[in-house]
Amino acid sequence: MTRIYVPRDSAARSVGADEVARAVENECGVRGINVEIVRNGSRGLLWLEPLVEVETSRGRMGYGPVTPGDVPGLIDGGFLEGAHHELALGVVDDIPWLARQQRVSFARVGIIDPLDLDAYRATGGLRGLQRALQESAEEIVGDVLASGLRGRGGAGFPAGIKWRTVLEAESLDKYICCNADEGDSGTFADRMLMEGDPFTLLEGMAIAGVAVGATRGLIYVRSEYPDAIATLRTAVDIARVDGWLGVDVMGTGRTFDIRVVEGAGSYVCGEETAMLESLEGKRGMVRPKPPIPALKGLFGQPTLVHNVLTLSAVPSIIADGPGDYQALGVDRSRGTQVFQLAGNLARGGIVEIAFGVTLRELIEDFGGGTLSGRPLRAVQVGGPLGAYLPAEALDVSMDYEALADSGGLLGHGGVVAFDDSIDMATQARFAMEFCAVESCGKCTPCRIGSTRGIEVIDKITAGVDRELNLVLLEDLCATMTDGSLCAMGGLTPLPVLSALAHFPEDFHRPPEVTP
């Protein structure tokens, strides 16, 4: 029986994957052709979604983007045998865009049915947990340290050091908290991994639990991701039934269980201490540090907080040893980063590749330039708190240190491209507006300063006391940077000041031509 893959990823569904799956089923039914439709995750070539794959002796042949209306013609044209068609992409694994990547965390995403545990095992799943259960805690933590893995949530703190801190903290009650709030605009890798390969995340958390001596894990998922929440909950149930989550993990007598918790629409709840407050059922207010969550986290207990991508890198590091992972990357940025190409790009999607790729390679080679065909003007790297880089700055190496040196930050790996129709004063204003809407309210510079910032930018673009207000804006940004408890208020000046620095002309237009 021919096997056909139609993604169930919500991005693929947002452009019609469900309708395509139904059309394939109906058309094959009408013609009496027996097929097996597998709803896989997305391969991450999002501009080609819905991307349908047919299993053939030559490999999995891709077709896309497919509409329901294309389906009868595809079947007539012999796509069930992998025949050529104007939508044909050839063997998907050989598409250069994919072949050039180094997929570690995303190795399985798009390949298997995300909830098929046999397929997970057959593709190397659970080897990491098995190995961890035979090793000492110190050995596992040593492997994580040796891999050079750093936090993928934004701050880039070495994971192994956090693990050691939690391991050495004395308490009978420790927690693993996965940060799946993914609030940064331009980022969607956490979502695609949770929808496309949830077992990898669960396995990473279980390994972390075994290593640091935690028995309970929580995944805090933003409410905007209903499909991810549903997929994770089912995956947890399947893992419990299979015996690798729960009171007797793989028959070792050890306990580790996971609960999936839904957020309630607050960006700042992605900040780790605000997330912990929210997990305790309270308002998502940022806590002062110290104490650090590794020592006093959820309900005052030692807590290992990590982003989805950090935890998802763990199974392969433990299964294959830290050497392979450590061998990838540059300087102090080891392993791979899951870049998310978004915004005005011809070919947006997931590019997992070793650190050190240049922004130009991401934008031009992978992204294919702008979607609109107009000249590229700016790229925002690292989410809403990341810097706007001008088109002239594309040769920067994409690693933590090089980006910081060029005045930016890597954040969660989002890369958002803009063409020359963008007005950067409007973007700077939006950064302030976002801060005003999402501030937790604890610090005056963040809560009030952001609203002031909107007013000042409005005066600048309206041509009111322009030079004076430009000075005021810089002062205000300095106050926000220095006087904010967390990066919400502390880094909002980054997009604002980078827009001002690289695109001053947008702040100096005659008021009547300001958009």
Next chain:
Amino acid sequence: MTSHQAWSVEAATVILQAMPAEERLMLPALQRIQAVFGWVPDESVPVIARELNVSRAEVVGVLTYYHDLRQSPPPPVAVQVCVSEACQAVGARPLAASLEAVYGVPLGETRDGVEFAKVYCLGNCALGPAAMVNGRLLGRCDVERVGAAIAQAQSVLA
């Protein structure tokens, strides 16, 4: 939207008492109430406070903090339009303006049973502009696509 139960103190009490011990916290309690009744009526505050042994002020603090929690009944159709950067880069601003013009209502308000809200990223940033209509994610949106999804949501309700 899915159909909701009519509010009653008794029903709320049953729901709260049935929550597993580890979830007997303010936010999950409010989320459960909203899931069942569609929103969080003022009358639920003292019930939650009593069941969880916290003050009413604390419950109100949580209720007013989170964008998702509704203090009035939900509209039949809820449209969330992404206004964040990646969608801005591919026309989220003109899309929002056209929706406002066509439906005669600014983002943030409800008209004829259709609520239009701003949302900051739906995780569909490579296929923007993105929107969500009654929980259904849409990519590569224009007014027609969003309009068709609204009409479909309305026909499901009719």
